[in-house]
Amino acid sequence: MISFKNVFKLFKQCFRERELNGSPKKGLALSSSKGFTLIELLVVIAIIGLLSSIVLVSLKSARDKAKYAKAQQEIQQFVKVAVIAQGQTGKTLLQITGNGCSDCVCRGRNIQGIPDSDSCVVNWYNALAKIQEASGVTESLVQIRRDGWNSPYGLDENELEFGPSDCRYDTIRSAGPDGVLYTSDDYSVNIHHIICP
Numbered sequence: 607m608i609s610f611k612n613v614f615k616l617f618k619q620c621f622r623e624r625e626l627n628g629s630p631k632k633g634l635a636l637s638s639s640k641g642f643t644l645i646e647l648l649v650v651i652a653i654i655g656l657l658s659s660i661v662l663v664s665l666k667s668a669r670d671k672a673k674y675a676k677a678q679q680e681i682q683q684f685v686k687v688a689v690i691a692q693g694q695t696g697k698t699l700l701q702i703t704g705n706g707c708s709d710c711v712c713r714g715r716n717i718q719g720i721p722d723s724d725s726c727v728v729n730w731y732n733a734l735a736k737i738q739e740a741s742g743v744t745e746s747l748v749q750i751r752r753d754g755w756n757s758p759y760g761l762d763e764n765e766l767e768f769g770p771s772d773c774r775y776d777t778i779r780s781a782g783p784d785g786v787l788y789t790s791d792d793y794s795v796n797i798h799h800i801i802c803p
């Protein structure tokens with residue numbers, strides 16, 4: 607990776623050479639009419655490389671920002687449907703999906719682009735379908751199956767999972783740019799209780 611430090615070093619070398627010689631060394635000139643030295647050419651290449659890496663980093667960051675916005679919007683949509691489903695049935699998400707941890711099989715690995723046959727995707731699609739059915743919402747939720755990084759969303763049903771006093775929140779999350787659930791780049795939301803106070 608080209609760093610500012612390296613470019614600065616090249617600049618220094620270049621100017622030192624000019625100070626010592628007054629003009630570029632003929633022996634090093636790549637083009638006698640222009641009089642550019644090899645070191646000057648290297649400086650230009652280094653600057654171009656540095657600028658390119660800055661542009662690439664900015665592009666990635668802009669793309670990630672758009673993907674986070676998509677995840678936020680889709681998770682909001684999911685939570686809205688989940689709350690309706692709970693209200694319609696008077697059941698917790700665990701009771702609706704029949705699973706206490708849909709995303710447990712997704713943890714500790716990169717789930718970007720995993721096939722629909724993977725148990726992680728199967729669990730999420732099942733939960734999504736059951737929650738949609740319970741809600742009575744007819745609007746298709748197919749578009750919120752995967753986040754912008756092509757990972758399935760992770761749902762952990764928690765409310766009353768281990769008894770009547772287990773008042774942990776259900777959570778829904780996007781694995782974020784790294785494709786791994788429960789790391790610092792995730793975007794996650796708690797879903798309101800239906801039975802717990």
Ligand SMILES: [Ca+2]
Pocket residue numbers: 706707762763764767
């Ligand atoms: Ca759980």
Ligand SMILES: [Ca+2]
Pocket residue numbers: 780781782783784785786787788789790791792
């Ligand atoms: Ca992550």
